[in-house]
Amino acid sequence: MVRSVRLIVTVDQERCAGCGNCIKACLTGALQLINGKAKLFDERRCDGFGSCIAVCPNNAIRLELREAERFNWSVVNEITFESLMKKLSMTSAPLK
Numbered sequence: 001m002v003r004s005v006r007l008i009v010t011v012d013q014e015r016c017a018g019c020g021n022c023i024k025a026c027l028t029g030a031l032q033l034i035n036g037k038a039k040l041f042d043e044r045r046c047d048g049f050g051s052c053i054a055v056c057p058n059n060a061i062r063l064e065l066r067e068a069e070r071f072n073w074s075v076v077n078e079i080t081f082e083s084l085m086k087k088l089s090m091t092s093a094p095l096k
């Protein structure tokens with residue numbers, strides 16, 4: 001496990017309403033809904049670009065500078081073409 005100080009997303013659990021917009025927007029699959037709240041479940045999948053931030057209606061996501069596992073393309077490469085296309089089609093629909 002390689003760790004470094006870098007920008008990575010964090011979700012304010014108090015503000016999160018569990019709408020799922022951020023999960024759809026994150027093409028690298030770093031976020032999941034867990035018990036009705038969005039959570040960063042795998043640091044290696046978060047590239048820190050913050051596409052999830054723009055789609056959050058509750059301003060619950062921000063970038064923080066902290067030590068974390070490095071972004072890892074080999075983990076992201078496990079995402080299949082079919083699942084990526086499905087996610088892209090979901091994000092092209094209006095976000096509620």
Ligand code: SF4
Nearest residue numbers: 016017019020022056
């Ligand atoms: S977009 Fe915001 S409110 Fe919706 S699940 Fe993600 S963090 Fe929660």
